[in-house]
Amino acid sequence: xxxxxxxxxxxxxxxxxxxxxxxxxxxxxxxxxxxxxxxxxxxxxxxxxxxxxxxxxxxxxxxxxxxxxxxxxxxxxxxxxxxxxxxxxxxxxxxxxxxxxxxxxxxxxxxxxxxxxxxxxxxxxxxxxxxxxxxxxxxxxxxxxxxxxxxxxxxxxxxxxxxxxxxxx
Numbered sequence: 001x002x003x004x005x006x007x008x009x010x011x012x013x014x015x016x017x018x019x020x021x022x023x024x025x026x027x028x029x030x031x032x033x034x035x036x037x038x039x040x041x042x043x044x045x046x047x048x049x050x051x052x053x054x055x056x057x058x059x060x061x062x063x064x065x066x067x068x069x070x071x072x073x074x075x076x077x078x079x080x081x082x083x084x085x086x087x088x089x090x091x092x093x094x095x096x097x098x099x100x101x102x103x104x105x106x107x108x109x110x111x112x113x114x115x116x117x118x119x120x121x122x123x124x125x126x127x128x129x130x131x132x133x134x135x136x137x138x139x140x141x142x143x144x145x146x147x148x149x150x151x152x153x154x155x156x157x158x159x160x161x162x163x164x165x166x167x168x169x
Contacts (some may be wrong), residue, residue, distance in 0.1 A: 008096040016046075020048060024046045024130065026139065037154065041097070043098070045102065046111050051081075062078070064099075084103070090103070119132050
């Protein structure tokens with residue numbers, strides 16, 4: 001990882017790791033952590049939906065004051081275990097910035113389906129699983145949102161560059 005300790009995404013990752021939450025970094029943060037020259041302002045994760053992991057995740061979410069966004073009525077609704085065991089995308093504001101907790105990506109790919117398509121990154125005490133570039137490209141193409149379509153050429157160019165002979169990767 002290349003962020004500074006006071007970087008909001010690094011702080012969110014540290015809290016999740018310290019809380020022993022099993023998760024995979026996806027989305028723009030996965031691209032950044034994989035060395036793709038893009039910028040992101042939030043952290044997207046896919047978490048393991050086992051009861052024990054959901055409890056650990058809820059504990060971390062409580063510590064970082066996570067509440068649903070957008071929340072125009074400013075009710076600061078907190079997540080429940082039932083939210084984290086479902087099939088949706090949960091968007092939170094936290095003490096450290098936006099955190100999107102995805103139960104699945106591309107409809108049916110949850111933690112267990114994505115694990116084979118991850119790489120483990122480590123930096124000092126932080127060890128985490130990040131979605132690999134080929135699967136990240138596939139997921140972004142399937143999402144087909146404007147921001148994903150804009151990121152695809154950069155993701156694909158980075159992957160092509162890494163696959164050139166003599167790169168040793």
